[in-house]
Structure formats: C-alpha cells, structure tokens
Amino acid sequence: MNKAELVNVIAEKAEITKVEAKKALDAFICAATDAIRKGDRISLVGFGTLSTTKRPARKGRNPQTGKEITIGPKTVVKFKASNDLVK
Numbered sequence: 001m002n003k004a005e006l007v008n009v010i011a012e013k014a015e016i017t018k019v020e021a022k023k024a025l026d027a028f029i030c031a032a033t034d035a036i037r038k039g040d041r042i043s044l045v046g047f048g049t050l051s052t053t054k055r056p057a058r059k060g061r062n063p064q065t066g067k068e069i070t071i072g073p074k075t076v077v078k079f080k081a082s083n084d085l086v087k
Helices: 003-014 018-038
Strands: 042-044 048-055 058-061 068-071 074-081
Touching: 003 018, 018 042, 018 048
Parallel strands: none
Antiparallel strands: 042 048, 048 074, 058 068
C-alpha cells in the first residue's frame, strides 16, 4: 500500500474527504518524524511501537573487491508490532 492508497482508505474509514485525510496523514508523519529524531518512542496501542536504537561500528566486506571495510555506527528506527496486530 502506498501513501495515496492509504489516504483513500483513511478517507473512507473516517468518512472525511481525501484532502482532510492527506492533511491528517501528513501531520502524523511530521509528528512521528520529529519524535523519532528526538529519540522519543511512539507507542500506538493495538498497532506497535516505533523507537530508535544505536547500531555499533562493525567490520564488513566490499562485495566487489573482497577487501575488509569498517562500517560506522548508526542510529536506526526499530518497529515492534503489537500482539494484536499479528493475530
């Protein structure tokens, strides 16, 4: 499902216009992005939890040359699905 399809579903389920649904989805994405960038967790009961975790530096290999390289540390977003979501 892409963003346009999600907007259509939100508009239909909430009985609002597609313009209003797009505004609501954009507002959620903006708020979620800001919270994740600050390191906050987003917990949506019945759906799941978004949080960040730090991935340490590690060794890897260049697939073309086989030469060992160092992959730097990175902060990544983690999603843990709610038990209700996967039933």
